[in-house]
């Protein structure tokens with residue numbers, strides 16, 4: 267079924283990959299940007315500040331979307347701990363504005379949440395497990411999940427974790443692109459040994475989310491990569507796959523950093539998303555090789 271899809275936060279890492287993935291399925295895609303006016307093919311971009319409900323209403327009225335994908339978020343985990351008012355302004359008040367603007371079109375709403383809604387106290391978390399955040403970022407993401415679920419709009423919540431992939435000019439780097447830049451220069455890369463994640467190739471997450479939307483799935487999905495590993499292991503794999511010296515990856519413990527927010531080390535099961543979406547969620551090896559292939563076509 268042909269759909270009009272509005273991607274809020276299209277200028278971000280996952281948002282821009284979603285524009286490509288949903289567009290590839292033949293839907294009519296538009297997107298928003300705020301500070302970074304990033305041009306994405308021929309897709310229509312709207313300047314929107316989530317704090318300004320009128321800017322949201324303007325975009326929604328113009329597109330009258332069947333689907334809204336909400337990827338807007340304040341970036342970084344620690345800033346949520348140290349600046350709760352600002353975090354609330356973007357995530358909570360911002361989502362209230364989004365839901366208000368959505369009243370005009372009553373779309374299916376997809377919210378991009380996080381593995382950090384969990385406490386990490388189980389070996390593996392499925393969609394049936396109850397969130398129990400241990401930091402303010404997780405609390406904020408869980409609060410928005412609940413706002414979306416009680417909005418009376420049909421919804422899908424997709425929880426992602428540690429997104430990586432090639433960025434466009436004007437976008438911020440991610441763990442892999444930042445590490446590659448240092449490795450290329452022959453610089454040491456300090457990575458954290460006690461933070462475990464499901465690293466997730468953003469292009470792959472976008473493809474899975476697009477497939478789930480295309481198949482009219484709803485409810486909660488864990489859209490994460492298929493490995494659970496610490497940052498040092500991830501850094502070493504990055505060096506190996508891109509042909510850099512893996513001895514440049516140095517291990518350090520997060521305790522020394524004294525960061526404001528605790529990390530939950532939550533391992534999410536991605537089975538449901540793979541089965542219902544019909545698209546494989548990649549391992550770190552596969553994701554990094556995908557990135558290498560994008561620069562090295564003879565691979």
Ligand SMILES: NC(=O)c1ccc[n+]([C@@H]2O[C@H](COP(=O)([O-])OP(=O)(O)OC[C@H]3O[C@@H](n4cnc5c(N)ncnc54)[C@H](OP(=O)(O)O)[C@@H]3O)[C@@H](O)[C@H]2O)c1
Nearest residue numbers: 275277278279280299300301302315316338339380428429
């Ligand atoms: N990155 C991860 O590892 C990770 C992990 C778990 C969950 N998530 C979640 O996944 C989603 C996407 O993450 P991402 O890394 O792709 O995000 P990102 O690259 O930081 O992009 C965030 C988007 O939000 C927009 N935005 C920020 N403040 C805004 C405001 N005041 N008004 C309107 N738009 C605003 C940005 O627009 P401009 O750049 O144009 O200002 C950008 O398009 C987020 O909800 C995030 O919480 C991400």
